[in-house]
Amino acid sequence: MSFERLVRFAPKGKEGEVLIGQPVDSNVDVGKAVRNGEEVQVKVFSGDSALNPGSLTDKVETIARILSPLSASEVGSIRCIGLNYVNHAKEANMQLPDVPMMFMKPATSLADPWPVSTVIPKHTLADDCADYESELVIVIGKTCKNVSEADALSYVLGYTAANDVSSRKSQLAQSQACYSKGFDGSCPLGPVIVSSSVVKDPSTFTIRGLKNGEVTQNSGLSDLIFNCSKLVSFLSQVRRCFRVPSFSRVRQPV
Structure with missing residues (x-):
């Protein structure tokens, strides 16, 4: 398994994109933090699906909107x-x-x-x-x-x-x-x-x-x-x- 916690999201400044990745902070409550207006950073994977997440990249993005983890x-x-x-x-x-x-x-x-x-x-x-x-x-x-x-x-x-x-x-x-x-x-x-x-x-x-x-x-x-x-x-x-x-x-x- 290539991830521990996977989030699917639209990144800030690129709301038209859909990315998947793992929170930088392994202890953050993603939903609660975003709802409270806090910035949540995500280490982006190369894939586009929970089934095929690909590999971890060196890209880090901030969540603008949380999406369902599955389409x-x-x-x-x-x-x-x-x-x-x-x-x-x-x-x-x-x-x-x-x-x-x-x-x-x-x-x-x-x-x-x-x-x-x-x-x-x-x-x-x-x-x-x-x-x-x-x-x-x-x-x-x-x-x-x-x-x-x-x-x-x-x-x-x-x-x-x-x-x-x-x-x-x-x-x-x-x-x-x-x-x-x-x-x-x-x-x-x-x-x-x-x-x-x-x-x-x-x-x-x-x-x-x-x-x-x-x-x-x-x-x-x-x-x-x-x-x-x-x-x-x-x-x-x-x-x-x-x-x-x-x-x-x-x-x-x-």
């Missing part, structure tokens, strides 16, 4: 898992599923992480039923089919974050979640991909979500009903998981 053309479909936290299922008085519950978001749902570019559909806005969820995203680095749980994480390129934006009224009115969760821009992604070579055990992560500074979500991934290895293996049984398409694990709403 829509790379993503294909985003495979998502509903009802995948034990405590949340208990709170909702719902039985734990025997198999993962999957739905999909299209590539057109992909959006940059900051500034958020999600446009809420008119009916959702009128019904005041737009909702959000902070999620872990697993990014696949190589094609996998019928992989075992033991081998599953070896196919992972890295991990990033997402916001699963939903239309709750539409979701609860239908048996399928694709319409209510798949509208344009409903999946802001990023800001960085953390390499799987850095994170050996994703169950050590804690997912936190804040709205206007108030914590609305705080859950350890050790609470997952189906862990990352299980999900990668499960999804590879019915459909080949190509390089880059990612799957976020999402909760079923109360």
Whole structure:
């Protein structure tokens, strides 16, 4: 793996360009720093994709705008898992599923992480039923089919974050979640991909979500009903998981 944390961005003074690279400061919270108006410098790679980052160059650029670490053309479909936290299922008085519950978001749902570019559909806005969820995203680095749980994480390129934006009224009115969760821009992604070579055990992560500074979500991934290895293996049984398409694990709403 040629990177530890990869960011895709438009550089200052060259906003028409798209570059990828690794932050000069390995400890900087890229999204938070850019949002606070701080300058974040990036060591630029020669490639143009998370899949093919190329090699490190001697060029250093400053972020003008953070982009999704993956482009829509790379993503294909985003495979998502509903009802995948034990405590949340208990709170909702719902039985734990025997198999993962999957739905999909299209590539057109992909959006940059900051500034958020999600446009809420008119009916959702009128019904005041737009909702959000902070999620872990697993990014696949190589094609996998019928992989075992033991081998599953070896196919992972890295991990990033997402916001699963939903239309709750539409979701609860239908048996399928694709319409209510798949509208344009409903999946802001990023800001960085953390390499799987850095994170050996994703169950050590804690997912936190804040709205206007108030914590609305705080859950350890050790609470997952189906862990990352299980999900990668499960999804590879019915459909080949190509390089880059990612799957976020999402909760079923109360």
